[in-house]
Amino acid sequence: MTNGDIARTLERIALILELKGGENPFRVRAYERAAVSVRNMDKDVRSVYEQGGTKALQQLPSIGKDLAEKIEEMLKTGKLAYLKKQEKGIPAGLITILDIEGMGPKRTKELWDEFGIQSIDDLEKLAQSDELRTRKGWGKKSAEAILRGIAQHRKMRGRLPLPQAEPLARELVRSLQDCGHVQRIEIAGSVRRGKETIGDIDILATSDKPEEVMAYFCTLPQVESVTARGRTKSTVFLRAGMDADLRIVEEGAFGAALLYFTGSKDHNIRIRRLGIVKKRTLSEYGLFAGTPKKKGEKIAAKTEEEVYKAIGLPYIEPELREDTGEVQAAQRGKLPTLVQERDVIADMQMHSVFSDGKTSMADMARAAKTRGLRYIAITDHASPMGMVKGIRNTKKSVQTYLEAIEKARKQVPGIRILAGAEVDILKDGILYLNDELLRQFDWIVATVHQYFHEPRKETTARMIVAIRNPYVHMIGHPTARMLGKRQGIAYDMDTVLETARKHSVAMELNTSPDRLDLSAENLRRAKEKGVRICISSDAHAPQGLQYHYGILQARRAWLEQKDFINMQPWHTFNAWRTKRQASS
């Protein structure tokens, strides 16, 4: 069982307890919190358990004696008797109904008890009939809202990758600015936190004419339907297939509101609890003296900095706000100095027309130079796959390639160009190019492009063989995932990262918007193990030299400039590169 499996099991228990009803809601919440805690961990729960037993598990946040024992059972048997017992009599399809907007546990239970619905299809039939429309507490509008919710659910199928959702959010902001009654406006929510996938878009604004702004928002051409419309909050469903919320707040409380609507929920809860200790109440309207019931004077609200300060914390960057230790780090003055886009001074993976790129090596180098990069590697493909043009496993092909690089160096002075190659890792971990050829390059990126579904054990061994190859400098897009399309290869990440550190091989942060590989979670694990990270665009054309989403991901992983081997001056980078070659 992986961390994800354990988290999913705990979540499922929480859902079932809610559905059954009559349960202490805080107990439900405890299971949810524990699930989040396990999912966000940067270590394997299994290894924590193996090293320290249930006592060590109890050191984890939101895990007490009871849940430590349940996790132990899952790790030992792969099952959980408690879940089995709770599941008894609950139809599997019932839980999926909770994914429908507007259907929570209480309403779902009511319809299950009264009409025996067991699935989304059952719910649809019921909402189409007259039974709901005439039922006490429901009515015509409820039935229609449910049908709308079902239609959206079927259309949405999950979340959009950030590189698709963020431009949508920016476009909405631009449109709203055009309406003339918006003063301040900011993107909040998970887009602001730079999450890898986005469930909905949150926008926050101030306005002298809130009603007009809301009317304008609800009738934008991007909007397919309006879910809710009020004076301060409206929710719409976009044609692009996701919800967008707009909130209008008072100018004087913009900071408190931005903090609140940026989240995450768990971060908010964490800092509110800090407030309670100091007899303060924090809401989207500000930080107040007293309790929610007996609220006193306003202490801070204007800016996020001011609110954090009043609660005794330094400013915490949005990308860190996931309740994965950032509040504790802030209290101890140990927040990282997060990496920024301007720290990118080199790019260690890009392609030219020699393989599947769109432009010449010289054009790529010029574009990189214009962007302010000091050194780059041209890394055309070396792959046995017939469909991939590029470097072949022959002396002659490599010779031709190296000559082309040399020519580009002459054409574009003022930027250092490394002769690199992106070499396929074959099924057994051996590289496509032989050692005699590999040694002629300045920079070797090893990547997986085939055999994505081999067993975990074999894949782990395959990666280790590749890392041990003395000519390899970096593992490119290490899991080979494609966001929203392909899950990526599965292997024992901890073992592979430890091998990489031992052999001083860098792991790539590939900033290509459909890869973003490694993920933030794995990057953070890599950092904690002391593995070198190397950022690269994998650009196939000059406009592909982009780092925005990769940098956001790096920030979510707590990475700093010093964690990147290619954010160092050339001599530092080169010393590491040549030492790697010498020691191998």
Added chain:
DNA sequence: GCCGTTTTCGGCCCGACTGTTTTCAGTCG
């Protein structure tokens, strides 16, 4: 079920919107 400068019991984040109600429960973030 978790947790502790309110420490081993008694709390657990806070408020808006909707559809129904006539003062509110359920849902959402």
